[in-house]
Amino acid sequence: MSTGYDEATEGKVYSVTGADWDEVVTGVRDSEEERLVVNMGPQHPSTHGVLRLVLTLDGETVTEARGVIGYLHTGIEKNMEYRTWTQGTTFVTRMDYLSPIFNETAYCLGVERLLGIEDRVPDRAQAIRVMMMELNRISSHLVAMGTFGMELGATTPFLFGYRDRELIMDLFEYITGLRMNHAYVRPGGVSVDLPAGAVDKVGEFLKEMPKRIKDIRKLLDENPVYLRRTQDVAYLDLTGCMALGITGPILRAAGLPWDLRKSQPYCGYETYEFDVPTERSCDVFGRYLVRMKEMEESLKIIEQALDRLAGPLKGDPVMIEDKKIGWPAQLALGPDGFGNSPDHIAHIMGSSMEALIHHFKLVTEGFRVPAGQAYASIESPKGELGAHVVSDGGTRPYRVHFREPSFCNLQGFPAMAEGGQVADVIAAVASIDPVMGGVDR
Amino acid sequence: MTSPDNLPEVPGVPEVPESPVARRGMFGASDSGDTSGYGGLVVRRAPQLSTPRPYGSYFDEVVDSLGLDDAIERVVVDRGELTLHVKRERLVEVCGKLRDDAALRFELSLGVSGVHYPHLTGEELHAVYHLCSITHNRRIRLEVSCPDADPHIPSTVGVYPGNDWHERETYDFFGIVFDGHPALTRIMMPDDWDGHPQRKDYPLGGIPVEYRGATIPSPDQRRSYQ
Numbered sequence: 313m314s315t316g317y318d319e320a321t322e323g324k325v326y327s328v329t330g331a332d333w334d335e336v337v338t339g340v341r342d343s344e345e346e347r348l349v350v351n352m353g354p355q356h357p358s359t360h361g362v363l364r365l366v367l368t369l370d371g372e373t374v375t376e377a378r379g380v381i382g383y384l385h386t387g388i389e390k391n392m393e394y395r396t397w398t399q400g401t402t403f404v405t406r407m408d409y410l411s412p413i414f415n416e417t418a419y420c421l422g423v424e425r426l427l428g429i430e431d432r433v434p435d436r437a438q439a440i441r442v443m444m445m446e447l448n449r450i451s452s453h454l455v456a457m458g459t460f461g462m463e464l465g466a467t468t469p470f471l472f473g474y475r476d477r478e479l480i481m482d483l484f485e486y487i488t489g490l491r492m493n494h495a496y497v498r499p500g501g502v503s504v505d506l507p508a509g510a511v512d513k514v515g516e517f518l519k520e521m522p523k524r525i526k527d528i529r530k531l532l533d534e535n536p537v538y539l540r541r542t543q544d545v546a547y548l549d550l551t552g553c554m555a556l557g558i559t560g561p562i563l564r565a566a567g568l569p570w571d572l573r574k575s576q577p578y579c580g581y582e583t584y585e586f587d588v589p590t591e592r593s594c595d596v597f598g599r600y601l602v603r604m605k606e607m608e609e610s611l612k613i614i615e616q617a618l619d620r621l622a623g624p625l626k627g628d629p630v631m632i633e634d635k636k637i638g639w640p641a642q643l644a645l646g647p648d649g650f651g652n653s654p655d656h657i658a659h660i661m662g663s664s665m666e667a668l669i670h671h672f673k674l675v676t677e678g679f680r681v682p683a684g685q686a687y688a689s690i691e692s693p694k695g696e697l698g699a700h701v702v703s704d705g706g707t708r709p710y711r712v713h714f715r716e717p718s719f720c721n722l723q724g725f726p727a728m729a730e731g732g733q734v735a736d737v738i739a740a741v742a743s744i745d746p747v748m749g750g751v752d753r
Numbered sequence: 754m755t756s757p758d759n760l761p762e763v764p765g766v767p768e769v770p771e772s773p774v775a776r777r778g779m780f781g782a783s784d785s786g787d788t789s790g791y792g793g794l795v796v797r798r799a800p801q802l803s804t805p806r807p808y809g810s811y812f813d814e815v816v817d818s819l820g821l822d823d824a825i826e827r828v829v830v831d832r833g834e835l836t837l838h839v840k841r842e843r844l845v846e847v848c849g850k851l852r853d854d855a856a857l858r859f860e861l862s863l864g865v866s867g868v869h870y871p872h873l874t875g876e877e878l879h880a881v882y883h884l885c886s887i888t889h890n891r892r893i894r895l896e897v898s899c900p901d902a903d904p905h906i907p908s909t910v911g912v913y914p915g916n917d918w919h920e921r922e923t924y925d926f927f928g929i930v931f932d933g934h935p936a937l938t939r940i941m942m943p944d945d946w947d948g949h950p951q952r953k954d955y956p957l958g959g960i961p962v963e964y965r966g967a968t969i970p971s972p973d974q975r976r977s978y979q
Binding site: 381382385387389390391393394395425426428554555556557558559568570575576677678683684685686687689696698700702704705706707708710711713715719720723724752753 | 776796798802831832833834836860861862863864866867868869881883885887890892894913914915916917918919939940941942943950951957972973975977978
């Protein structure tokens with residue numbers, strides 16, 4: 313029971329912090345006031361991370377819903393102003409930790425536009441970026457669908473989702489060295505070429521994955537409990553999406569085939585064949601279907617990228633040739649477990665003093681980026697991820713701001729939840745698929 | 754930067770006006786002598802851009818359709834992106850026309866980003882709006898500035914409801930007050946936080962870390978290259 317409130321203005325206030333529900337129930341039983349304000353989160357298994365929801369309830373109906381964020385704010389944008397442009401990738405990769413490759417790519421595209429080197433990034437680097445991004449899209453959607461099932465009370469999709477995501481995590485570890493926080497995409501290309509055997513491993517994954525996606529769809533597509541919980545729930549139509557700036561699967565589930573990979577292609581997406589799945593139902597189930605179909609489309613894109621990487625682009629450089637920007641990218645795994653470039657080391661340590669100085673300056677000081685601002689946007693699994701990058705001509709970003717799709721989409725959750733049932737709030741939030749690391753940055 | 758103890762004074766070097774200088778010397782380091790021989794180099798700050806017509810691409814068409822020339826301070830086309838610097842008192846009007854005019858139709862607002870330029874006296878704080886037209890598949894950027902002494906910009910929530918949280922974020926980080934916003938409160942930082950963290954005069958903080966006898970200063974104390 314709480315104290316220190318004004319009963320005349322606020323009515324009777326009961327604060328529940330532990331296992332004292334009986335007290336509340338007896339207290340409320342004789343009350344005429346039906347309005348109930350419930351605080352959900354920030355630590356609650358079904359709020360998808362540290363998100364706090366303040367719900368005003370009238371019986372089982374939500375009359376007002378508010379989201380409170382900021383619990384995972386890490387000051388990434390501020391920190392980047394004190395590191396070089398290249399070091400920035402290690403920060404942005406940690407924002408939306410379920411789609412690190414997208415964060416890095418958006419940021420690097422922004423930096424490349426400022427540098428004016430967009431056309432000089434090698435095709436092989438772009439194809440690797442595309443392949444990694446699509447793998448990442450699948451892993452992000454798998455987590456979205458897995459946690460979604462769990463939040464609605466079904467544990468099996470969760471286990472399936474995480475089991476299948478593990479395949480992609482293994483690929484990421486094999487290619488970049490890390491399961492998460494890769495800092496793999498760098499301004500000018502990617503940090504290292506695909507290791508030997510990576511093409512085969514991705515090929516095996518492509519054979520295995522369609523079956524795995526089918527397994528999840530078998531569990532959920534026609535599951536009557538799941539359909540009841542998702543169909544016609546958290547309705548948000550195209551007008552609502554536009555007004556609230558909502559993009560990604562939510563927008564496509566409202567019927568608009570808006571996908572930046574098609575409409576404003578980057579990284580060579582215009583050369584890949586794939587469809588943009590849409591639904592017209594504007595509800596949670598539609599968003600689920602869009603995500604499942606997108607995974608299948610992603611597999612198509614990965615296959616095409618893989619063919620190019622194993623075929624015409626084999627052996628090409630993965631980092632821009634400009635030595636004033638590109639770090640050495642011909643890395644080999646050393647006996648100590650770290651990646652190094654033996655040839656480059658032999659060159660700078662043994663034969664060229666100028667190369668040593670140059671390498672030292674490039675790594676410690678970084679490259680200068682001409683003053684100006686740029687906005688680069690890509691289609692992340694959650695929607696449009698934009699990077700507003702400002703330079704004052706120095707070796708560090710002057711300001712970097714991210715237009716995080718989770719942040720924008722989460723804003724639309726009251727519009728989906730108000731007027732619905734309490735239980736549907738969970739479905740609404742889960743269908744937005746917010747990742748709080750991205751929301752709060 | 755040359756230090757007087759390791760280089761003799763060179764007679765006859767022309768004086769350089771102070772204000773537009775971005776850096777001196779080759780490498781921009783100021784905490785030790787520059788032995789590179791480029792110590793006298795002066796790099797000026799990039800001048801304020803203003804692009805003359807024609808702007809190229811679809812940009813002329815957008816500016817013509819908008820038609821509110823008196824509301825626009827200058828137009829910048831840089832790196833294939835169109836930026837309109839809008840007078841702050843006309844911002845809402847410009848946004849409304851950009852959204853509703855059939856030839857413009859910038860339906861989707863991609864949020865607000867703040868930038869703090871302490872050296873631009875009288876327009877220290879900038880709010881940057883990215884808009885996207887799905888109908889015409891176009892993008893545009895609006896930039897509005899306000900002085901630090903009077904950090905007010907009209908709110909665009911009435912035109913783009915999705916800017917609600919973005920304006921709160923910009924207020925939180927830069928202290929720009931968006932007049933007319935329905936509930937302008939902090940969003941990332943705690944409600945009782947002092948200061949606005951993304952401003953350039955707000956320190957990053959941090960402590961020096963010792964590792965194997967060497968001390969690494971905190972990030973904002975490390976040598977920086979301008």
